[in-house]
Amino acid sequence: MDNWSKIRNIYCIGRNYRLHALELGNVVPNEPLVFMKPSHAASAMSGGVIRIPGKQGEVHFELEVVLRMGRAYEPGTDPHACIEGMTLGLDLTLRDVQSKLKAKGQPWLPAKGFQQSAPLGQWLPYPGEKELQEHTFTLYRNGLAAQQGCVRDMLFPVAELIHYVGTHYGLGEGDLLFTGTPAGVAALADGDKLQLLWGEQELGSCTIEIV
Numbered sequence: 589m590d591n592w593s594k595i596r597n598i599y600c601i602g603r604n605y606r607l608h609a610l611e612l613g614n615v616v617p618n619e620p621l622v623f624m625k626p627s628h629a630a631s632a633m634s635g636g637v638i639r640i641p642g643k644q645g646e647v648h649f650e651l652e653v654v655l656r657m658g659r660a661y662e663p664g665t666d667p668h669a670c671i672e673g674m675t676l677g678l679d680l681t682l683r684d685v686q687s688k689l690k691a692k693g694q695p696w697l698p699a700k701g702f703q704q705s706a707p708l709g710q711w712l713p714y715p716g717e718k719e720l721q722e723h724t725f726t727l728y729r730n731g732l733a734a735q736q737g738c739v740r741d742m743l744f745p746v747a748e749l750i751h752y753v754g755t756h757y758g759l760g761e762g763d764l765l766f767t768g769t770p771a772g773v774a775a776l777a778d779g780d781k782l783q784l785l786w787g788e789q790e791l792g793s794c795t796i797e798i799v
C-alpha cells in the first residue's frame with residue numbers, strides 16, 4: 589500500500605509530556621495544544637539524507653509516536669478502531685524562530701512547517717493501546733540514545749487526542765497525528781546520523797544535512 593500519497597492533514601500535539609513542557613519553560617496545558625504541518629513536510633527516514641535549514645538558528649529534534657487514521661472518527665465510536673498504522677517520527681522545529689513567534693503571539697508555521705520537517709519511519713499496523721504502552725521509543729544520534737519516551741507518560745492519552753482533534757477539526761483516512769514529544773529535545777548538527785527505535789526494532793534512519 590502506498591501510504592505516502594495518501595497523507596492528508598498532519599496534526600501535531602504540543603506539550604503532551606509534562607517534563608518536556610517544563611524543559612521549555614511552558615505551563616502544562618489543561619486541554620490538548622494542537623498545531624499542523626503541511627503534508628509537504630512528510631519525508632521518509634529510509635536511510636537517506638534529510639536536509640534542514642541552516643540559516644535560521646537551531647533545529648531541534650522532537651521524537652514522537654505518529655498515528656495514521658484508517659477511517660473517519662465519529663464521536664461515540666472507539667477512537668482506537670479508527671487508527672490504521674503507527675510509526676515514529678520527528679517533529680523538526682526551528683527553535684529560535686519558534687521562540688520569536690511565541691514572543692510575538694504569531695502562528696508557528698515558519699518554525700514547524702518547513703519542507704522535510706516531518707521525517708517518518710516505516711509504518712507498522714496499529715497494535716492497540718495496551719501494546720503501545722508496553723514499548724519505549726528511542727532516538728539514537730551517532731550511536732547514542734538522545735531521547736527516550738513511553739506512551740504511558742502522555743498527559744492526554746491517545747483516545748482523548750483522537751476525540752479532541754476529531755471533534756474540533758475532523759479526522760479522516762490518511763490523516764496523521766504526531767502525539768507529542770517527551771523531554772530531551774536538542775539541536776541537530778550537520779552529519780548527525782539518526783535512528784528511530786520502537787523497543788528493539790529500528791523503524792527508520794537518516795543522515796542530517798544542514799543547508
Ligand code: ZN
Pocket residue numbers: 600601602650652679766768769
Ligand atoms: Zn512536537
